Structures are given as structure tokens and as C-alpha cells.
Amino acid sequence: MSTLHEKLRCIVDGFCPELEPFEDHYRDFHENPELGTQEERTSKIAASHLKANGYDVITRIGGYGVVGVLKNGEGPTVLLRADMDALPLREITGLSYASMAETVDTDGDKKPIMHACGHDSHVASMMGTSTLLAKAKNNWKGTLIVLFQPDEEHVAGARAMLDDGLYKKVPKPDIILGQHLINVKAGVVLIKPGAFLAANNTLKVTVFGRGAHGAQPQDSIDPIILAAHMIVRLQTVVAREIGPLDAASVTCAYIHGGNAHNVIPDVVEFILNIRTFSESVRDTVLNAVERIIKGEAIASGVIKEPQIQPVLTCPPTDNDPEAAHMVESAFKAYFGEERTWEADRNTASEDFSLLATDIGVPYVFWLFGGVDHKVWAEFKRTKDKTLISSPHQADYAPVVQPTLRTGIEAMSIAALTFLKVDG
Ligand SMILES: [Zn+2]
Ligand SMILES: [Zn+2]
Structure with missing residues (x-):
């Protein structure tokens, strides 16, 4: 282990706060989840925690976004991000601190709410990290920015904070870290330099034809036949336009056309969900999708061109290789090889990287485990996937410890890797 890595261990172990208050915060956040754009309570608790620890705090950035800035002498500026929002799910974990909450979502519908993506643990861990690094400030130099982001699940919060002038309110960071x-x-961290999480482009396609009596198809331009051709041909994008070593998926999971058994409709709508891992593959796929939709429409002789509207756009998470290697070796030194795993590429998506790519700075994003050790051992023995609930499932219930401790330690180690610490 290098002297620097030894120093980082001393700081993290020496200044790690009592964990009980953060466990209480975790259970409290879990029991009182808030959907994206509604994180008033969570952000208030996060903001007052940062204030109490000596950070300069700015609230209400891009909704309920919060940042705390700790200026601590000459050195790099490091931004740490945690997301705060929950999901519209009815919790079935049976935990004593399970959520019973309901609210009206941005679409106007009343929905149950649950922390089924672990953002409650991200917030509680980040509160612990912010305490640890504030207590340890005689051991590092630089500027630390702790950011609590709203509205990740709608893939809107990072953009909202940027559009609200985030980097006019806080110094521009040299590196951005998230987990x-x-x-x-539980207790394991997983990291992958380079392409890591997928970009998600969701498009709504409206195909315009000409309606007619079902028994007089010669009078129609049938948008159902046309949409069917488009969707079949779209399968060739991945099969024939993307190299076999690149990855992409083009899925049509929604299609609607017609209201009667004997009426050819005027319009068909379908939605495409597209996942890619790099900007260049994403551009290739999106161009091919547009070309095929427009080309098939021309082939059918439509009078009105089809409409392609973006429903959701989420960037890829493509870790800076050098910075990610630095975090990886710091994790290996602190957690050991057996607790530092190489992450696989993952088709999940995040808006985290926007906070960095918008200003052209490097970023590193990693994962940490939350499955009870006994359950994990049973899963390894039986290979029974039903033993383990996953994020976005109504029975998702990570164990409180060592999950939270690992989240605090991983974020602190990574932050100190880039702050100025004399080894
Ligand atoms: Zn999620
Ligand atoms: Zn999430």
C-alpha cells in the first residue's frame, strides 16, 4: 500500500463519525420518501446538516437541489453528488420503517411512494461523508462541494440544476464523483473505468396514414401496416448497422392504433426505447432510426411525414479512465481486492454525467452493494434470483449495515483521492 493510500485510510478511519445518527436518518428518509420535484423535506434535512457542519449552503437550485461548499485552502475542487427522489411504488418490504406515503405525481395522478432505488441511502451516506470530511479538514486542502440532486428518476434534476445556474453559484469542480x-x-464496491451505464433515448413516433372502412382498404393508407414495417425494419439497426463488438438495444414496448374492428385508423403511435453506451453509437442508432421511419413512410406514400418526438433523453455514463483507475486503486487499498469488484457494463441509465459533461470535466461513478450476507450466500449456493430483490421492485430492501458504512467510506476515500492530501 502506498503512503498516500495509508494516509487516506488513517483519515477515513480516524474521522468516521458515529454511524447511529445516519442509520436513523436513513430509516427516516425511507419512511418519508418524496417523488422527483417534491423533495422538500429531504432537501431541508440535508441542507441543515451541511450548515451544522460548517458548509456554505445554497438551497432551491433547479427545484429542491442543495449544495454545500467547504473552502479549505489551495487545492483541487471536488464535487460529490447524491440523488434524493423516490419512486411511485407501493412498498411491500414489511420493514418496520416501510413507507405508507402517497402523493400526486407530476402527471396529476395519485401514487404510492417508495424509496425503491436506494436514493435514501445515497442521501444518508452523503450526510455521513460530509461530516467525516468536515471533521478531517486539517488533513486535506481544496474545495469540497456536496450536492444533493432532485428528480433523478424523471431524468430531469441534473439538467434543472444546470439550467438554474449551478456553476454560477458554486466554483467549477475539477472532478465529479457519484455512487x-x-x-x-453489502460491503462491496464495484467500479468500471470507461463506458459503464447506458444512454437512454426514448422517442414517441406518430405515424399518419389515411383512415377508411375496414372492408375498403384500397381507400386507405394503412398506418398499422406502415408502423409494422417500420418496427420490423428497425430491428436491422442493431443487427446490421452496429458493429458486433458495440452494444445497443432498440425496443418498441408500446404501440397503439385504432379503436374499432372495422375502421382503418388515421394514426398509429409507438414508443421506442433505445439504449447505447457511447455518443458515437448513439448517433449512429438515432440517425438510422430516423432514416428508416421516414423512408418507410415515403414507401407507403403518406401525405404527412411521421413525427418523432423525444420523450426522455439520458446521457451515457462513461467514466474517465484515468480518474476511475485512481478511485479503483484507492478502493482496493482501503476495502481490499475481495471487496472491490470490477463492475459489468449496465443498461441502467443516470443523469449524473450531465453535471460533468456540461462543463467538460471528468467524472467517476461507481456502485455499492446492499444485500444481506446470509441472503447473498444462499443466492450463491442456489443461484435462485428470486432471493434478491432489485432496484425498482416493491420489495427492495437493502440492509442498513454494512451498506451505509460502505457508502460513507467509499465516497470519502474517492473524495480524498482528488483533494490535496500530503502522502
Ligand atoms: Zn432508479
Ligand atoms: Zn437510482
Whole structure:
């Protein structure tokens, strides 16, 4: 182990706060989840925690976004991000601190709410990290920015904070760090330099034809036949336009057309969900999708061109290789090889990287486990996937410890890797 890594261990172990208050915060956040754009309570608790620890705090950035800035002498500026929002699910974990909450979502519908993506643990861990690094400030130099982001699940919060002038309110960071819970053994961290999480482009396609009596198809331009051709041909994008070593998926999971058994409709709508891992593959796929939709429409002789509207756009998470290697070796030194796993590429998506790519700075995003050790051992023995609940499932219930401790330690080690610490 290098002297620097030894120093980082001394700081993290020496200044790690009592964990009980953060466990209480975790259970409290879990029991009182808030959907994206509604994180008033969570952000208030996060903001007052940062204030109490000596950070300069700015609230209400891009909704309920919060940042705390700790200026601590000459050195790099490091931004740490945690997301705060929950999901519209009815919790069935049976935990004593399970959520019973309901609210009206941004679409106007009343929905149950649950922390089924671990953002409660991200917030509690980040509160612990912010305490640890504030207590340890005689041991590092630089500027630390702790950011609590709203509205990740709608893939809107990072953009909202940027559009609200985030980097006019806080110094521009040299590096941005983030982490997410995953359904592997608690106490483990997983990292992958380079392409990591997928970009998600969701498009709504409206195909315009000409309606007619079902028995007089010669009078129609049938949008159902046309949409069917489009969707079949779209399968060739991945099969024939993307190289076999690149990865992409183009899925049509929603299609609607017609209201009667004997009426050819005027319009068909379908939605495409597209996942890619790099900007260049994403551009290739999106161009091919547009070309095929427009080309098939021309082939059918439509009078009105089809409409392609973005429903959701989420960037890829493509870790800076050098910075990610630095975090990886710091994790290996602190957690040991047996607790530092190489992450696989993952088709999940995040808006985290926008906070960095918008200003052209490097970023590193990693995962940490939350599965009870006994359950994990049973899963390894039986290979029974039903033993382990995953994020976005109504029975998702990570164990409190060592999950939270690992989240605090991982974020602190990573932050100190980039702050100025004399080894
Ligand atoms: Zn999620
Ligand atoms: Zn999440």
C-alpha cells in the first residue's frame, strides 16, 4: 500500500463519525420518501446538516437541489453528488420503517411512494461523508462541494440544476464523483473505468396514414401496416448497422392504433426505447432510426411525414479512465481486492454525467452493494434470483449495515483521492 493510500485510510478511519445518527436518518428518509420535484423535506434535512457542519449552503437550485461548499485552502475542487427522489411504488418490504406515503405525481395522478432505488441511502451516506470530511479538514486542502440532486428518476434534476445556474453559484469542480446502490453483497464496491451505464433515448413516433372502412382498404393508407414495417425494419439497426463488438438495444414496448374492428385508423403511435453506451453509437442508432421511419413512410406514400418526438433523453455514463483507475486503486487499498469488484457494463441509465459533461470535466461513478450476507450466500449456493430483490421492485430492501458504512467510506476515500492530501 502506498503512503498516500495509508494516509487516506488513517483519515477515513480516524474521522468516521458515529454511524447511529445516519442509520436513523436513513430509516427516516425511507419512511418519508418524496417523488422527483417534491423533495422538500429531504432537501431541508440535508441542507441543515451541511450548515451544522460548517458548509456554505445554497438551497432551491433547479427545484429542491442543495449544495454545500467547504473552502479549505489551495487545492483541487471536488464535487460529490447524491440523488434524493423516490419512486411511485407501493412498498411491500414489511420493514418496520416501510413507507405508507402517497402523493400526486407530476402527471396529476395519485401514487404510492417508495424509496425503491436506494436514493435514501445515497442521501444518508452523503450526510455521513460530509461530516467525516468536515471533521478531517486539517488533513486535506481544496474545495469540497456536496450536492444533493432532485428528480433523478424523471431524468430531469441534473439538467434543472444546470439550467438554474449551478456553476454560477458554486466554483467549477475539477472532478465529479457519484455512487449508486446495487443488488450485490453489502460491503462491496464495484467500479468500471470507461463506458459503464447506458444512454437512454426514448422517442414517441406518430405515424399518419389515411383512415377508411375496414372492408375498403384500397381507400386507405394503412398506418398499422406502415408502423409494422417500420418496427420490423428497425430491428436491422442493431443487427446490421452496429458493429458486433458495440452494444445497443432498440425496443418498441408500446404501440397503439385504432379503436374499432372495422375502421382503418388515421394514426398509429409507438414508443421506442433505445439504449447505447457511447455518443458515437448513439448517433449512429438515432440517425438510422430516423432514416428508416421516414423512408418507410415515403414507401407507403403518406401525405404527412411521421413525427418523432423525444420523450426522455439520458446521457451515457462513461467514466474517465484515468480518474476511475485512481478511485479503483484507492478502493482496493482501503476495502481490499475481495471487496472491490470490477463492475459489468449496465443498461441502467443516470443523469449524473450531465453535471460533468456540461462543463467538460471528468467524472467517476461507481456502485455499492446492499444485500444481506446470509441472503447473498444462499443466492450463491442456489443461484435462485428470486432471493434478491432489485432496484425498482416493491420489495427492495437493502440492509442498513454494512451498506451505509460502505457508502460513507467509499465516497470519502474517492473524495480524498482528488483533494490535496500530503502522502
Ligand atoms: Zn432508479
Ligand atoms: Zn437510482
